Amino acid sequence: EPLHRRQPGAPHRARHRPAGIAGFAIGLAAMGNRAIAEIQFADYIFPAFDQIVNEAAKFRYRSGNEFNCGGLTIRSPYGAVGHGGHYHSQSPEAFFCHVPGLKVVIPRSPREAKGLLLASIRDPNPVIFFEPKWLYRLSVEEVPEGDYMLPLSQAEVIRKGSDITLIGWGAQLAVLEQACEDASKDGISCELIDLRTLIPWDKETVEASVSKTGKLLISHEAPITGGFGAEIAASIAERCFQRLEAPVARVCGLDTPFPLVYEPFYMPTKNKILDAIKATVNY
Incomplete structure (x- = not known):
């Protein structure tokens, strides 16, 4: 719940939601599902940091490959939007790049977003997929209707x-x-x-x-x-x-x-x- 919409003294419930979203998605992925979680702003992903860093990233490693949550993709809009200020404009990719066990993917355009997202969802590793907020309303591009993937880790x-x-x-x-x-x-x-x-x-x-x-x-x-x-x-x-x-x-x-x-x-x-x-x- 955005700060400016809350009544004075009301609890800020939104700060707890990312932790629940990430935990639920990790559980689904651990059961063999393809879980796609969305944290609506990357600025608010930090309550889920423990689940992502200490659970999702280490799930396979700590079990000696007996179990994993590799079917997990976490989508989150990130970066400047033109009017977001200090709570809706942050770029936290470096935090997650420091964590072994995660992949971090960021598209530049609509066509790239679809191909890279489908590749991320099918990748056997947890992926943090940051979507530039600036592109949501300003980027226009022809996107193929069919199923296609763009290779990860290929610039x-x-x-x-x-x-x-x-x-x-x-x-x-x-x-x-x-x-x-x-x-x-x-x-x-x-x-x-x-x-x-x-x-x-x-x-x-x-x-x-x-x-x-x-x-x-x-x-x-x-x-x-x-x-x-x-x-x-x-x-x-x-x-x-x-x-x-x-x-x-x-x-x-x-x-x-x-x-x-x-x-x-x-x-x-x-x-x-x-x-x-x-x-x-x-x-």
Whole structure:
């Protein structure tokens, strides 16, 4: 129940619901069902954190593969929505990327969402499927009516380039594409990669791209400190150290609670990314 709709002094029942939803879904999956749970905002997934992290993620491991809850998919809208403020705009993907036993998947568009969701539901592991809130009303795309799946843990190069590699996921791909277009007007050729699956992520595709371009920029809405971009930067520094021609750049959210009035200052915008592209290419 949203805070602004409650009567003063009324109990905030919504904070307990995610725990029940996750626990019920884990039980269903443990009995062999394909359970699809929905936490209506990722901002409110935290009461279910214990069930997801200490139950779902460890179910198979702790039993020596005698039982599992691998048929579990948890859907949750995440990220900025344009007017959500600090309670309806968060990007908590990095919390779950830290947990062995979970997969984390984030689509960038309607077509991707259907194919990746069907693949997640049929995957034999618990999957956290974050759906960008921004795309719910703004994204328009032809989606096949039939059954189809898109492979998990396989990034997609959606724009070929030679000067710098850009990586993102979710709604941030649209912002990165705009920055690529503007950079091309200045003669900068950007290669753009949609990571799609954050855990386990496609290191090989990213490594191949950075080995070609020698430069890397990562952008996500979540705060920069401890964001998943840091994991990518560290991995690529290890794998491509001798090929890197500039420090890995990160254009991310700020290390503050998500603001309401000052959202444009917080978000990793096209202009911020374009400035970082130019600085990295000219390093």
